[in-house]
Amino acid sequence: xxxxxxxxxxxxxxxxxxxxxxxxxxxxxxxxxxxxxxxxxxxxxxxxxxxxxxxxxxxxxxxxxxxxxxxxxxxxxxxxxxxxxxxxxxxxxxxxxxxxxxxxxxxxxxxxxxxxxxxxxxxxxxxxxxxxxxxxxxxxxxxxxxxxxxxxxxxxxxxxxxxxxxxxxxxxxxxxxxxxxxxxxxxxxxxxxxxxxxxxxxxxxxxxxxxxxxxxxxxxxxxxxxxxxxxxxxxxxx
Amino acid sequence: xxxxxxxxxxxxxxxxxxxxxxxxxxxxxxxxxxxxxxxxxxxxxxxxxxxxxxxxxxxxxxxxxxxxxxxxxxxxxxxxxxxxxxxxxxxxxxxxxxxxxxxxxxxxxxxxxxxxxxxxxxxxxxxxxxxxxxxxxxxxxxxxxxxxxxxxxxxxxxxxxxxxxxxxxxxxxxxxxxxxxx
Numbered sequence: 001x002x003x004x005x006x007x008x009x010x011x012x013x014x015x016x017x018x019x020x021x022x023x024x025x026x027x028x029x030x031x032x033x034x035x036x037x038x039x040x041x042x043x044x045x046x047x048x049x050x051x052x053x054x055x056x057x058x059x060x061x062x063x064x065x066x067x068x069x070x071x072x073x074x075x076x077x078x079x080x081x082x083x084x085x086x087x088x089x090x091x092x093x094x095x096x097x098x099x100x101x102x103x104x105x106x107x108x109x110x111x112x113x114x115x116x117x118x119x120x121x122x123x124x125x126x127x128x129x130x131x132x133x134x135x136x137x138x139x140x141x142x143x144x145x146x147x148x149x150x151x152x153x154x155x156x157x158x159x160x161x162x163x164x165x166x167x168x169x170x171x172x173x174x175x176x177x178x179x180x181x182x183x184x185x186x187x188x189x190x191x192x193x194x195x196x197x198x199x200x201x202x203x204x205x206x207x208x209x210x211x212x213x214x215x216x217x218x219x220x221x222x223x224x225x226x227x228x229x230x231x232x233x234x235x236x237x238x
Numbered sequence: 239x240x241x242x243x244x245x246x247x248x249x250x251x252x253x254x255x256x257x258x259x260x261x262x263x264x265x266x267x268x269x270x271x272x273x274x275x276x277x278x279x280x281x282x283x284x285x286x287x288x289x290x291x292x293x294x295x296x297x298x299x300x301x302x303x304x305x306x307x308x309x310x311x312x313x314x315x316x317x318x319x320x321x322x323x324x325x326x327x328x329x330x331x332x333x334x335x336x337x338x339x340x341x342x343x344x345x346x347x348x349x350x351x352x353x354x355x356x357x358x359x360x361x362x363x364x365x366x367x368x369x370x371x372x373x374x375x376x377x378x379x380x381x382x383x384x385x386x387x388x389x390x391x392x393x394x395x396x397x398x399x400x401x402x403x404x405x406x407x408x409x410x411x412x413x414x415x416x417x418x419x420x
Contacts, residue, residue: 005344006310010241011419017246018360025248027358030283031409037363037419040381044342045351046420048306050296050321085241098256108252110290124255160250162257167308168296168351169420171362175247192360193245201244223244 007229008042009169010085015195024188026149042169047228049168052094053128061127063099063139064120071121073102073140075216078176078204081133082163085227089133090170095223096126096162097137104143104157113145138216144183156183156190163223170225177203178219246361251290253355254325258292262323265295265336272300276367276395276403277333280326280354283410287330291356293407295322295334295367297349302340326356338369347375347382351420354407364418367405368394385416392416 020032040046059065064075078097082090100106100123103115107122121140129135142157158175165171177190181203184190193199201224210218249257266273276295280288298304299318307313322334339348350367368376376382382390392415395403407415 004310006308012243013241016241016243020360020363022360025358025360027248028360029358030286031288031356031358033363033414033417034283034410035414035417037417038381038385040364040366040418040420042420043344043346044304044309045296045298045349047308048296048304050319051306052319052321085243096256098252106252106255108255111252122255126256160247160253160256162249166306168353171294171353172244172246173249173355173362174244175250189248189360192247198243198245201242202247224242226243227241 005041005043006047007231008047009167009226009228012226013195016193016198018192019194022188022192025192046168049166049170050164051092051166052164053092056126056128060125061137063123063125063137065138066122067120069120071101071118071140073121075138076141077136077138077210077212077216077218078159078221079134079136079210079218080220080222082129082135082165082223082225083133084165084170084225088227089129089131090165090225091129091131091133093129093166094126094164095129095135096124097139097159098124099139099142099159100145102140102143104145115143115145141178149188153186154183156181156187161223163225165225172223172225174223175202176221179203179206248357248360249292249355251357253290253292257323258325259323263332263334265297265319265322265334268335270337272337273335274338274401274403275333275335276405277331278405278407279330280332280356280407281330281409285411287326287328288356288409289326289328289330291326291330291332291354293324293326293332293334294353294355295336296320296351297336298339298342300337300340302342302348341375345378345380347372347379349379352407354409363409364420365407365415366393366418370394370397370403389416
């Protein structure tokens with residue numbers, strides 16, 4: 001029995017994603033594979049993927065409501081749509097987020113830079129997109145923090161996002177930044193994206209319309225995952 | 239159509255704040271019929287363990303089917319999650335408890351797709367786990383057959399005991415695992 005090969009997903013254009021070896025970011029030097037990746041034609045395992053929508057807790061979308069008190073910091077709403085590159089919504093897909101607190105410290109045993117921990121902030125959250133691909137979560141604006149990559153290195157404020165889409169090929173982990181951050185120019189992680197236009201797609205936009213009056217500022221961050229080929233790849237039968 | 243894709247960025251060293259699930263490594267509950275434990279160590283180009291990584295797996299069920307609408311044979315409706323995730327410990331170790339996937343019926347040998355995320359990886363890297371008791375199917379598998387033998391061997395797990403497989407992932411250097419562009 002043979003089954004037809006499914007339509008695959010279109011590759012990212014050159015320069016859209018960072019190269020794995022990016023010497024300005026020192027940790028890549030021993031972790032980037034030396035060999036070029038082997039191209040794998042998309043088959044069933046690649047065009048399917050985990051559809052994870054369960055186990056979302058009541059405060060998972062609100063990082064300011066996970067403890068007895070409220071965390072210190074500027075309260076913000078981060079929202080947007082998850083789309084594919086054909087503009088189609090990606091509904092019912094898990095979005096996981098994590099971030100530092102307002103002082104730039106992660107609630108993690110291995111983050112030892114001497115900024116205060118906030119007993120009311122853990123910094124992890126998750127949401128599932130609605131039928132139109134919308135997601136929204138409430139948090140506080142993370143602080144910048146120094147790291148040991150190079151002399152006087154500082155990470156721009158950012159929120160980590162992890163997305164699954166609907167297929168193994170659409171899996172994406174990224175970071176969302178804030179507009180006009182003066183730390184962009186010296187950050188090798190932000191600048192690891194070769195195409196400067198693509199790099200700007202990592203920067204959220206302040207959205208006055210979405211701001212909640214007398215409550216929270218709002219930043220929009222749309223995420224675009226790979227779109228699918230229109231037709232199955234044809235190949236001769238063996 | 240435009241391709242205005244959101245670029246990838248590293249998970250950084252603190253991914254466990256957002257991505258660790260207590261029972262993420264349990265693709266199937268302990269004690270499930272046919273359960274196998276696949277464990278391994280993630281290492282870098284100096285042979286050092288990567289203690290801040292995450293390994294994720296995706297696979298078909300024992301019949302080679304997916305509970306997913308984009309399987310052209312139809313979603314099974316079985317609720318089989320097919321997904322595992324395990325953060326590496328300080329020794330770089332990870333493990334998942336799963337069942338062996340069945341053949342998909344498209345000429346490929348049974349396999350599990352793997353995503354590796356870590357500080358220092360600006361994009362995920364992808365590989366595959368194949369099974370040591372499938373010599374005939376592995377020999378006919380389009381991916382394995384396209385690789386030199388010693389490279390293909392990096393994709394085949396080793397049996398270390400009853401229902402126990404070992405699959406090490408070497409990011410760089412000697413015995414570097416074959417990674418896949420998907």
